[in-house]
Amino acid sequence: MKREITCIGCPMGCLISAEVENGSILSMSGYTCPRGEIYAKQELTTPERAITTLIRCAGATPLSVKTASGVPKAKIPECLAAIHAAKVTLPVKEGQVVLHNVCGTGVDVVATRDISGSWLMVSG
Amino acid sequence: MMERQLDLLIVGGGPAGLAAAIPAHDAGCRDILILEREQHLGGILRQCIHSGFGLHIFKEELTGPEYAQRYVQMTLERNIPYQCDTMVLDIAPDRTVTATSPVHGVQVFRPKAVVLAMGCRERPRGALGTPGTRCSGIYCAGTAQRLVNLEGFMPGKRIVILGSGDIGLIMARRMTFEGAKVLAVVELMPYSSGLKRNIVQCLDDYGIPLLLSHTVTDIRGRERLEGVTVSKVGPDRKPIPGTEIQYDCDTLLLSCGLIPENELSKTAGVTLDRATAGPVVDQHLCTNVSGVFACGNVLHVHDLVDNVSEEAEEAGKQAAAYVAGTASDVRLVAEVEDGEGVRGLVPRRITGTVTAPVKLMFRPANVYKDAQLETLVDGEVVATRKARIFTPGEMVTALLLPKFLPQDGKCHKVSMRIVQ
Numbered sequence: 001m002k003r004e005i006t007c008i009g010c011p012m013g014c015l016i017s018a019e020v021e022n023g024s025i026l027s028m029s030g031y032t033c034p035r036g037e038i039y040a041k042q043e044l045t046t047p048e049r050a051i052t053t054l055i056r057c058a059g060a061t062p063l064s065v066k067t068a069s070g071v072p073k074a075k076i077p078e079c080l081a082a083i084h085a086a087k088v089t090l091p092v093k094e095g096q097v098v099l100h101n102v103c104g105t106g107v108d109v110v111a112t113r114d115i116s117g118s119w120l121m122v123s124g
Numbered sequence: 125m126m127e128r129q130l131d132l133l134i135v136g137g138g139p140a141g142l143a144a145a146i147p148a149h150d151a152g153c154r155d156i157l158i159l160e161r162e163q164h165l166g167g168i169l170r171q172c173i174h175s176g177f178g179l180h181i182f183k184e185e186l187t188g189p190e191y192a193q194r195y196v197q198m199t200l201e202r203n204i205p206y207q208c209d210t211m212v213l214d215i216a217p218d219r220t221v222t223a224t225s226p227v228h229g230v231q232v233f234r235p236k237a238v239v240l241a242m243g244c245r246e247r248p249r250g251a252l253g254t255p256g257t258r259c260s261g262i263y264c265a266g267t268a269q270r271l272v273n274l275e276g277f278m279p280g281k282r283i284v285i286l287g288s289g290d291i292g293l294i295m296a297r298r299m300t301f302e303g304a305k306v307l308a309v310v311e312l313m314p315y316s317s318g319l320k321r322n323i324v325q326c327l328d329d330y331g332i333p334l335l336l337s338h339t340v341t342d343i344r345g346r347e348r349l350e351g352v353t354v355s356k357v358g359p360d361r362k363p364i365p366g367t368e369i370q371y372d373c374d375t376l377l378l379s380c381g382l383i384p385e386n387e388l389s390k391t392a393g394v395t396l397d398r399a400t401a402g403p404v405v406d407q408h409l410c411t412n413v414s415g416v417f418a419c420g421n422v423l424h425v426h427d428l429v430d431n432v433s434e435e436a437e438e439a440g441k442q443a444a445a446y447v448a449g450t451a452s453d454v455r456l457v458a459e460v461e462d463g464e465g466v467r468g469l470v471p472r473r474i475t476g477t478v479t480a481p482v483k484l485m486f487r488p489a490n491v492y493k494d495a496q497l498e499t500l501v502d503g504e505v506v507a508t509r510k511a512r513i514f515t516p517g518e519m520v521t522a523l524l525l526p527k528f529l530p531q532d533g534k535c536h537k538v539s540m541r542i543v544q
């Protein structure tokens with residue numbers, strides 16, 4: 001099967017054409033750097049996405065979080081549901097793990113900002 | 125009223141303002157003040173919870189809040205003074221800055237140098253001329269982003285997005301994650317102005333259709349939005365009758381571009397460029413007003429914050445040099461003009477003795493495949509670069525080497541064009 005994907009490794013957005021049969025790549029062209037080649041191989045066989053979303057915290061602004069690395073693309077809905085259902089106790093520090101091994105992916109979910117009640121409200 | 129003398133005043137505490145303050149401090153300029161109208165430092169990045177920031181500067185992919193926090197941290201470590209919740213109201217051509225805040229009331233500053241780092245704002249609905257009723261449920265995409273990501277409020281459940289700029293694309297995914305249904309992203313032009321990566325990861329991944337060469341031709345609803353009509357447009361960008369598609373939606377997000385926020389630059393007497401809507405600057409980010417520098421999205425709308433930080437660093441260094449009395453010479457040696465296919469070249473002016481490559485940035489006016497970028501000096505092509513694609517969604521950076529610019533005391537013309 002012929003597949004065309006856009007490399008997202010950098011803003012170049014190279015168009016990569018490939019021939020894929022039963023999950024293996026027969027031929028591939030269009031990438032212009034090694035990172036593109038790595039990306040295309042993965043995207044065509046085992047696509048992953050890092051997730052960024054919010055966890056609601058009672059009485060505070062929502063906590064922005066991310067998966068520490070990519071999770072299988074097919075597992076995004078399941079992971080989102082688990083992340084949204086997670087409970088966090090404040091205060092939270094940037095980089096703190098708020099959910100371990102989300103949906104058995106082996107990937108942790110970490111906070112991307114501090115929430116203590118006030119986020120840098122100090123004045124100098 | 126008490127006037128405060130100081131060395132360097134920075135207007136705006138977003139990535140640009142902070143990235144200017146840090147090298148200025150490190151260059152020995154210690155009498156700095158950053159003024160920020162929001163309650164926090166960090167600028168627009170605080171609401172950009174997605175990742176994709178920092179690959180160039182930090183060699184890792186960060187989310188907006190994380191990227192902003194790194195600069196906030198560097199600012200705090202240096203004890204660079206800042207004042208939040210403070211709105212700058214006016215900058216006079218003699219650099220007198222008037223600001224107001226609930227805590228300090230009206231304040232007047234007389235800095236030796238000013239860095240403009242006010243960022244940009246979204247093109248409002250009025251500027252778009254969208255027809256139909258004036259019901260609720262219509263938001264600028266960035267406003268919706270702020271509501272969802274910082275205030276935890278969902279604007280609606282069934283959504284159509286007009287404009288395929290990055291903020292619209294990012295919001296399509298964000299709203300999907302929050303349980304809303306995004307029916308379509310509608311783009312007037314035959315191409316998206318958003319980054320490829322965002323089209324792939326925000327729309328394609330979730331099966332959200334991107335309707336190119338389409339626009340919203342009617343808006344229905346009395347109090348709350350009930351639906352929109354979308355039509356195909358011809359090459360003249362006029363709707364084609366008979367192509368109407370009806371969407372039942374309660375929310376319409378507008379993502380139709382950003383405009384640099386330059387009201388203050390105007391009062392300061394800074395000349396603005398028609399193509400970028402930002403100040404005309406030289407390669408040192410110096411405006412036509414002595415001691416006033418500009419960087420970040422107030423200068424031209426960037427798509428990568430890393431470029432903002434890099435540009436701001438130069439502005440900060442130059443502002444510190446100006447304060448120290450070691451500013452570079454501002455004698456004009458070249459004027460920079462947009463050629464075919466090139467829009468909004470920054471900088472517009474090249475000044476002084478050019479010893480280092482001059483970084484020129486612009487947006488392609490259209491999509492060009494297998495094209496060549498040419499740099500011309502006084503009408504002669506001096507450098508060329510081939511690329512498989514140039515698109516308006518992706519800013520182009522090119523270097524002009526000093527050897528191509530005759531150092532003969534005359535003012536030369538530099539231009540760039542894209543040829544197919």
Ligand SMILES: Cc1cc2nc3c(=O)[nH]c(=O)nc-3n(C[C@H](O)[C@H](O)[C@H](O)COP(=O)(O)OP(=O)(O)OC[C@H]3O[C@@H](n4cnc5c(N)ncnc54)[C@H](O)[C@@H]3O)c2cc1C
Nearest residue numbers: 136138139140160161167168212242243291420421428429
């Ligand atoms: C929705 C969205 C998505 C984006 N996505 C990406 C992305 O994926 N990757 C990427 O690299 N970049 C992205 N960007 C771009 C990035 O956010 C900007 O490049 C960056 O924030 C620009 O920094 P800045 O400091 O110039 O402007 P801002 O961040 O806008 O900061 C300007 C600051 O000045 C303050 N200010 C303005 N006027 C006044 C005044 N009169 N008085 C006092 N303070 C004032 C504002 O409150 C603000 O804090 C995105 C931008 C937006 C809007």
Ligand code: SF4
Nearest residue numbers: 007009010013014036
């Ligand atoms: S192939 Fe390389 S240059 Fe092209 S988009 Fe991917 S990472 Fe960028």
